[in-house]
Structure formats: structure tokens, C-alpha cells
Amino acid sequence: MGKLTITDIARLAGVSKATVSRVLNNRAEGVGAQKRAQILKLVEETGFQPCSTARCLATGESRSIGLVIPDITNPFYPLLVRGAERRLNECGYSLFLCNTDRSLETEEAYVRVLIEKRVDGVILDSAGSMHDAHVRLLEDNGIPIVLLDRAIGHRTSRYGVFVDNQRGAFEAAAHLLRRDDCRLLFLNGPAGLSQSIERRAGVEEAARLAGATDRLRVLEGDFSVDSGFRLVAGALAETQTAAKSTPAAFNAVFAANDVMAIGALRALKQCGIPVPQEVEVMGFDDIELAGMVDPPLSTVSQPTLEMGTASADLLLRLIGGEKPRRKAVIMVPQLVLRGTTRSVAVGGAGDLGSKRSAGQVAEPVTQRQSAVGTIR
Amino acid sequence: MGKLTITDIARLAGVSKATVSRVLNNRAEGVGAQKRAQILKLVEETGFQPCSTARCLATGESRSIGLVIPDITNPFYPLLVRGAERRLNECGYSLFLCNTDRSLETEEAYVRVLIEKRVDGVILDSAGSMHDAHVRLLEDNGIPIVLLDRAIGHRTSRYGVFVDNQRGAFEAAAHLLRRDDCRLLFLNGPAGLSQSIERRAGVEEAARLAGATDRLRVLEGDFSVDSGFRLVAGALAETQTAAKSTPAAFNAVFAANDVMAIGALRALKQCGIPVPQEVEVMGFDDIELAGMVDPPLSTVSQPTLEMGTASADLLLRLIGGEKPRRKAVIMVPQLVLRGTTRSVAVGGAGDLGSKRSAGQVAEPVTQRQSAVGTIR
DNA sequence: TTGAAAGCGCTAACAC
DNA sequence: GTGTTAGCGCTTTCAA
DSSP states (O other), X not given: OOOOOHHHHXXXXXXXXXXXXXXXXXXXXXXXXXXXXXXXXXXXXXXXXXXXXXXXXXXXXXXXXXXXXXXXXXXXXXXXXXHHHHHHXXXXXXXXXXEOTTOHHHHHHHHHHHHHTTOSEEEEOOSOSSOOHHHHHHHHTXXXXXXXXXXXXXXXXXXXXXXXXXXXXXXXXXXXTXXXXXXXXXXXXXXXXXXXXXXXXXXXXXHHHTTOGGGEEEEEOOSSHHHHXXXXXXXXXXHHHSOTTXXXXXXXXXXXXXXXXXXXXXXXXXXXXXXXXXXXXXXXXOOGGGGTSSSOOEEEEOOHHHHHHHHHHHHHHHHTTOOOSOOEEEEOOEEEOXXXXXXXXXXXXXXXXXXXXXXXXXXXXXXXXXXXXXXX | OOOOOHHHHHHHHTSXXXXXXXXXXXXXXXXXXXXXXXXXXXXXXXXXXXXXXXXXXXXXXOOEEEEEESOTTSTHHHHHHHHHHHHHHXXXXXEEEEEOTTOHHHHHHHHHHHHHTTOSEEEEOXXXXXOOHHHHHHHHTTOOEEEESSOSSSTTTSOEEEEOHXXXXXXXXXXXXXXXXXXXXXXXXXXXXXXXXXXXXXXXXXXXXXXXXXXXXXXXOOSSHHHHHXXXXXXXXXXXXXXXXXXXXXSEEEESSHHHHHHHHHHHHHTTOOTXXXXXXXXXXXXXXXXXXXXXOEEEXXXXXXHHHHHHHHHHHHHTTOOOSOOEEEEOOEXXXXXXXXXXXXXXXXXXXXXXXXXXXXXXXXXXHHHHHTTO
């Protein structure tokens, strides 16, 4: 069963390669119905599969794209991947998975590989927001690229799909700060990420509005369970050792992702601190597990799957040669209140969703439409 | 910046394409040190990147491989993917991600694409264990393949990396059945999967040994949180309606994966049934979340990351032309007892690991060595 | 409607 | 050591 080539099929059918090629790419004209049927039959019988590698060489299109993400192991990303993969696959594109382990070096190495592989486009959820040499490389090679989840440089300078981080963080912080005595501990992501900057801005804005800037403390985590745990355990330890009225004390934690929030929850539980009675906790992302921990985690929900899909859609358009005027697709996050925040007495920001069936992720149907709509 | 080719470099360096090619593939001999340095410098300066597509056409090697998995969204798989990806990447291979959504049709379609892409090999965590037409297709095209996590056909007929499902299930069931009054509800995976068959065998064996075959009930789930929830909620409802002494009642649940176990936990909690006091619960996989739910989930731990790595290793050997005698690499699962099972009074199977720091996955160091060792 | 022929960018004999 | 020459399997003008 030596690999069949288009030449074999041509020979078997007694026609030229060109004719077979026309049939394979079903060019409407250029082939008689008779020959066409015969060739199709032959292809079917022999199980011939054209070599996409050779095709790529001839046409310049590889029909594969690169998807770069920081950490497939973090439950947020699989959904993003799945969204993109599904759409891309529907449209006949295959996907090179590039897991960077949050390392910029790995990311750059991957980008190089993707260029060599002659991908038709790249979706990039970058490990950093500052460095763009590799993005330039892609651009110089004429490879369309859409940023996902994290911006690099200014948001409007390149195509991308993001959630409104500032708004999400603002709403979360504002909710926690609704209580006059709230002392807020914000576990931000790594400095330098666009998300961290935006979310911090949101939190600070909320603090300012609440006149609580002196009751806000910001710590830097790395998005892992462990860092959420350690940061909170550390803050707790300070409180213990210092006088009871130390300014380090906090009674609310807002983590930049659910995974860190879960780590925070564990630290609190380990110290026997009741959540949400003594400390309220809020996450970001709304991963599936968020509703499964105890108590179920209040969080800022992102339309993750839709973001993946949207990035694929956008990339497909770029590959198709379109030049959408709006560069950034901004999705709207939604506050989901579950068990780690106390039910609201006063009307604060966000809806009173604590009785939402916890397994249900809030479906951001409306904003999805509006958000995706902005691109036109 | 029209794409540079090897011809350009050759022209610029005043040498032939062959020489450049030799340098690019750093063939030890065949190029003078002088020219070599010059060419290298030129490549560096121009940022030339050889087209792997053309190379593939010329050599027959694509340096990319296909990774087929059922559901990237289930927290078990990302680890598998990561293990495989890391090793493969180290060795210069890129990875096409094929998420089948547990659909055999999608899987077959993907396999076809992979063949067209001329992948050098495939790692296949199949959606089903019965159908092997697509595997045959791969084999007919001379593409090395290693099965991962799930067998297709008999375990020894093809190369693969698996966990000892029967043993894991046996130990879990035996542990639950250590109590004389245990009535065990086993939430198996979809019928037809090799895993389901093996795990069922393990459970039944344990029941037989405990003389408890009449106290075992087997239900079929689909690995989702929802199915775990519904199955248990349903069984619970039966119990309510029937007489209190109905045979449908159970006081232990063993789920074929952690995700279903978490669903079960939720159903139990919703009915106000204390775990583990009234009902013990055990999962399978030991995903990161397992330790994060409340109570932390007792489970059968798989060395997931290592399985991914091992599958990559095995595939690389096959690609390298080796024909290992042992076809199957069988990893050893490990019982991890946490909060959803009662601490053992009598010495039963497994260790008394309930005080294991819950965030820590038991490190299966020893069996990893022995298991991987079996292949030689 | 069909075929012949020239490439796509690279590698690998085989000469020199 | 270095260059020449065929291809790898496909698409795509351009003629017929």
C-alpha cells in the first residue's frame, strides 16, 4: 500500500493530473461529468488522500493555524481552546497547540516553529503583554494574528478578543466594598500583564469611589492555587502576629482568577475562618469548578467559550483578506454571586444571583451579541 | 519582505542551495568552516526560516504529530496533553490538537485530516474502544500510533499506554466494601469503553470477594458532572419513594471519574445526606480539583502527566523505527483516601492517607519507574 | 473540456 | 568541500 499520489489516480483513470486536481478541488467547470464521476469513484475505491503538504507548497495555504496559550492545565484555557478549535475545524483548519507554560521564551520558540510550518494564522494568548518582537515576526511574515484574552501593547493597535477586565474588576470590587467596613485584599495576577493592569485599575477605581483607597491592599500572585493559598495564608499570619487592630487585616478577598480564589478559600478554611461570614471571597473567570467548591465561589464570569469562537471568527476574516475597522472585540463580564459573598442587603452593583443554580454558568447571551457585534 | 527562500540565501552567500541546506541541517561534514560561518551569519541577519512544508515534501517527515482526545474540557485530559506536548516539543515535534467531543465520527474525520497532513505519528485517546477502522487507516498509511488511556480491541494488539483500570477499580471497591453493610452504587462510564469493562470487572471482583454481589448496583454515566448528579439524585429518589428497606438504597458511591463523583457529591449534599457519615464517595483520576471540593474527594489516582509523557516516548521510539516487544505500558493507579471516605478501622486495602495534604497529589514515583520499565 | 509543463522550497544522490 | 540535478506531490497557467 505504497502511498498513492495524484499521478496514480490520473494514470488509473487515464487522464492527466490536472484533471484529477480539478476534481479534487471540485472546480465547477473544466471537467466532463463523466470523467468527474469516474475519478470520484476511483478516489473512493482507492482511499486516496491528497497530500496537504504538497498542496501547501503549491498554493501557499497550509490550512492550519497556531493556537498559543499560557497553560492548558488551568481550567480557564480548555474552554477557550475548545471554542476556537470547534470553529476552526468547521472551516477546515487544523490547530497546532502551543502551550507556553507562561514562558515568553517558549512562546517565541513556538512562534518560530509556527512560521516554519507556514500556518495561515495565529491566535495568541500571550505569556506577557510587553514584549512583541515575536508578534512582529509574525506580522513581517504576513501571518494574520489575533490576540486573545490578553493584549500586547495598546489594545487598539492589533486585532484581538478580550473581556472588559476593568469593568469586571470594578464590579467585583464595588460589590465587596459595598460594606462600609470592607478591608479588601486584591490578589492580582503577575505585574505587566494587560489584564493585571486593567483589573487593578478597576479595583482602584472602585476603592476611590467608595472612599476606601486606604482599605485596599494589592498583592501579586501567579494564577496558581498555590499562590492564592500562600498569599492569603501569609496575610493571615501577619494579622495573627500583629496587634488585632493591625491595618493588614482584611475581611474580603478578590482574586484575579478562580484558581487563586480557591487557594485563598483553602487558606481561610485551614485557619478556621468562616466564609463568607468573616471574610468574603470573589474570583474571576467562572470556571466550571467555581460552583463546585464549598461554599460555591462568587466570581466574575467570562464568556470563555464565546471568546474562543470569536477569536477564530476574527482570524478567519483576516485570513479571508478582510480588514475589520474595529480592532478589538470586547466581551462583557458578569458578576455571579454565589456562596462566598454575603447576600446583599443594600442594592449594590450587580444582580442578586446567589440562588442561581450553582452548576449553571450565567449565560451572557445578550452581551455576547452586542460584543461580537461591535466588530462590524 | 517577500518570503526568503533557500535560494535567496544561496545567492547572497554566493554558494549553491545544497551547501546552504547542509548548513541548515548542520551536517557535520561537507561544508568548510568559513562558508558555514558566513551562511549562518546570513541566516541570522535575514531572519530566514526554512519552509518545513517543502522540507516535508522532500524528506517525507513532517515533524508534526496528531493528538486525539475526547474532551479537553474535562480536567483529566489537559494533563495528559501537557505531558505529551512537552516531551514531543522537546524533540522538535509539533502537535495537532484533535478534540473529538467524544464523537467517533469527529474522530474519524480528524484521522483523515491527520493523514492528509502527513503527520509522523498519532497518539489516540479514542472516543470508543470497539471501532478501529480509522486506526486501520492510519496503520495502512504506515503512520505509527499509540493508544492512550483507552484500548481499542485487545490490549496487546497495539502499542499503548494505560493505567491498570481493573486494579484501580478493585482497590477502590474493595475499600468501600470493607464495611460489612456496604451497599455500593457504581457509576460506570459509557458501556463499550475498554475502561468501563475493565473497571467493572475490578468492581465485580471486589464484590465477589466480599460476598457482596447482591449489594452492588451498576449504573452507566457519561463522565460529566451532570450525569453523576442525575444518576445519584435518581437513585436517591427511588429510595425515598420506596420502603425504607428497599434494596435500591446505597451507602457508598464509586464513580468512574472524579467529575461524576463531584456530581454525586452535589446530589448528596442537596439532599442533606452527610458525606462520608452516611454515604461514602470515591472517584477515579485524581484531578487537581479532587482535593478542593468539600469534603475533599477520595479517589483512585492516575499518573496522568506521566501517561502523557510515556505515550510521547513510546511514539517517538516507534517513529524512530524501534519495535518494542512489550506493546502495552501499564501504569499503576493508587488509592488516595481523603475526606469522602471514613477513616479505616480495620486494615483494608490501600494506605490511610486521609491526612495527606489535600492539595498534594500522591506522587506515584515508584510505579512510574516500574511501569515505564515494563516496556523494555 | 482536457493535457503538458512549469513551478512551490527543499533535500539528496551523484559528480567533480 | 562544493555544485548540479532530480525529484517530493500538488496546482495552475497556457495551449490545444
